Amino acid sequence: MKKIVFTILIMCMHFGFSQENQAFFSKADAFFKTYVSNGRVNYKAIKENPASLDELISLAANSKVSTSNAKEYQAFYINAYNVAVIKGIVTKYPVKSPLDIKGFFDKNTYTLGGKKITLNDVENVLLRKNFPKEARFHFVLVCAGLGCPPIISEAYTPDLLEKQLQRQAVKALNNPSFIKVKGNKVQLSQIFEWYKEDFTHEGNEITYINKFRKEPLPVKAKVSYYPYNWSLNKVK
Template identity: 70%
Template structure:
């Protein structure tokens, strides 16, 4: 009887976590569809009624994800990061830039996945450190600045994550405003300067970018970096 009770408790707990995770992805998808348009966020409207955002972050606080299910783990923390960024902006809205908010990335904490974390730690310790071979995170984690690849009007989902990562990387790296090519000169986002090691694990930055490019960049192109635009990605 004791063993039966333990099994029932385990199954009930597992089912609860599964339901919470499914609810999180579903509600996140609805939230992004409602408040995101053309890569920008309607912070003003969310500020007037933050209930749905707060509900999502409450759900995210108790969800348990593990690296034994990498797609669920990654999709959860990508969405959680983007939602926490929106929360940080909304709490300080109106603001012209996330950098105008003291400690926006490295001091303000959010409880996500059962642990307190800053945005920097979520990106660098919970995602990049755990999956160092995945540079495409940089095209889906949106820092609220216009210099970042645009936020999308949908949630990242475990079953579609690979396609979504590939799609967003392809969009970013073919965008002439993100990768600026002129002959044998190419200007890259400072993302490539700050996280160079992520993109040069198996070759040069240009070789990495060319995996996604329709029009290839000359491999001997002179590489430089243009200044990051931290202006708020607000509708």
């Protein structure tokens, strides 16, 4: 038994995983499996029994990650963002939209990875700034609005992250409700308007989207953006 425990500890040290980080990924996975269904969150149930959410927030506060281990860093902050969003909603629940909560994205702070930061800091400073060519973040960071790609009922983990990012990008960009096609006209989520620079490193938005499409969009499609749906992504 001692030999097994020692081996696990050596593996964690080798991959740069601390005990807090391992616990965070494991507890986050259980939390999302319990409270997320079909891309929606059961905020009411979490509000009634917030112990697991509070434990996750505490673990996220004490975890430490570094960009030198990019997959662990990215997976941690993706989960931390989604957990913090849920915490922000649950604190004020019931609400109809995250925008009903003053300072939800840019003022209200959470301690994540030992840093006191806002949701915008996680997305724009810790993730987008450090990994400027990874636009797939936009398909896994879930802002609590129905306009976002759906939250998943599992945690993002370092070993599965590449598959998870790819899967969610393919799912979003082939969803006719997210990418609306009518002949030569294509309506895109405002995500593509707000973060245009993330999707145009190798051409325009159509070039980027077609890397993931089963049926490519017309190269010279007329692009417009439909209004974002900020209604809360709560379980019906």
